[in-house]
Amino acid sequence: xxxxxxxxxxxxxxxxxxxxxxxxxxxxxxxxxxxxxxxxxxxxxxxxxxxxxxxxxxxxxxxxxxxxxxxxxxxxxxxxxxxxxxxxxxxxxxxxxxxxxxxxxxxxxxxxxxxxxxxxxxxxxxxxxxxxxxxxxxxxxxxxxxxxxxxxxxxxxxxxxxxxxxxxxxxxxxxxxxxxxxxxxxxxxxxxxxxxxxxxxxxxxxxxxxxxxxxxxxxxxxxxxxxxxxxxxxxxxxxxxxxxxxxxxxxxxxxxxxxxxxxxxxxxxxxxxxxxxxxxxxxxxxxxxxxxxxxxxxxxxxxxxxxxxxxxxxxxxxxxxxxx
Ligand code: NAD
Ligand code: UDP
Numbered sequence: 455x456x457x458x459x460x461x462x463x464x465x466x467x468x469x470x471x472x473x474x475x476x477x478x479x480x481x482x483x484x485x486x487x488x489x490x491x492x493x494x495x496x497x498x499x500x501x502x503x504x505x506x507x508x509x510x511x512x513x514x515x516x517x518x519x520x521x522x523x524x525x526x527x528x529x530x531x532x533x534x535x536x537x538x539x540x541x542x543x544x545x546x547x548x549x550x551x552x553x554x555x556x557x558x559x560x561x562x563x564x565x566x567x568x569x570x571x572x573x574x575x576x577x578x579x580x581x582x583x584x585x586x587x588x589x590x591x592x593x594x595x596x597x598x599x600x601x602x603x604x605x606x607x608x609x610x611x612x613x614x615x616x617x618x619x620x621x622x623x624x625x626x627x628x629x630x631x632x633x634x635x636x637x638x639x640x641x642x643x644x645x646x647x648x649x650x651x652x653x654x655x656x657x658x659x660x661x662x663x664x665x666x667x668x669x670x671x672x673x674x675x676x677x678x679x680x681x682x683x684x685x686x687x688x689x690x691x692x693x694x695x696x697x698x699x700x701x702x703x704x705x706x707x708x709x710x711x712x713x714x715x716x717x718x719x720x721x722x723x724x725x726x727x728x729x730x731x732x733x734x735x736x737x738x739x740x741x742x743x744x745x746x747x748x749x750x751x752x753x754x755x756x757x758x759x760x761x762x763x764x765x766x767x768x769x770x771x772x773x774x775x776x777x778x
Contacts, residue, residue, distance in 0.1 A: 469492075553611060661723070
């Protein structure tokens, strides 16, 4: 499909009603593009897109990507997939179908249109990594039959499909491996650690640490992540990924809990619950590749990002009448 004269593209974002997708759509629309969002609203919400409802350049399609989709677009960003362990484990078969059949459907669309397609892959492809920090050349340590496998193996299968469509059909692909990202528009019930701890701290509920709290993650603020994705999509055809995108500063979950207690001025107690099966012990991206090919690195450090996220949750919870 030819681009319009003014450089405006028509762009499909799957999973656009979710946390990352809705921020990505905002940036694309700020750049003047027309956006079609396809989402089944499993974990996403129209509230994240409310501000666009009157915008003639925005269209929402209630659509599950496990079914084929036929639209005319210039670019595709494939983000549809529940990302929180609580939700991807709720219906693991559908999670796998979303990753694999969804990828086949979106790659088939990209093939018909001859357009560029982005895949939101994940640090979970490294599983419980034996190499630290994780470089893109590391093949990972993934349990194929565990409770996280629907997501980990689904996303690995999707990467395989992206690379095979690239090799076999010359599809223009861009694959990012996203590390734990947080920020405004996460749902209070999302179940991931940053939103859980903030909501618990603001509501005076116990902070739930799973396991010994010594497991680590590296947290990226959403604005940094979206900037990285856009830079990757703008690279020339020689850059296809996979590229790690994340903030390499690593924290243990007990440190995160105490930081959030301090920033929320909360006196919630900290409780320890059993650790989930196959919970990775450590995770930190090596972002040398992102630095060299994208000239990208995260700029917003944890404290600043948490303050902005806490402000969002204060407003959100007040609206829902949840915090005291
Ligand atoms: P999210 O759950 O907020 O958003 C996912 C969106 O996809 C939701 O709007 C949901 O309704 C939609 N969706 C789920 N299954 C679908 C289907 N079959 N058809 C259509 N829509 C469907 O999660 P997020 O954090 O915004 O993650 C977005 C993407 O980025 C996901 O693919 C996720 O795997 C990837 N990712 C996110 C992180 C992170 O830390 N946020 C890390 C690694 C990878
Ligand atoms: N976690 C926790 N308490 C919670 C939610 C999560 O201690 O209320 C831990 C979880 O066991 C994991 C880490 O926080 O070790 C990150 O979990 P999350 O679900 O955010 O993401 P992922 O495990 O996919 O990186």
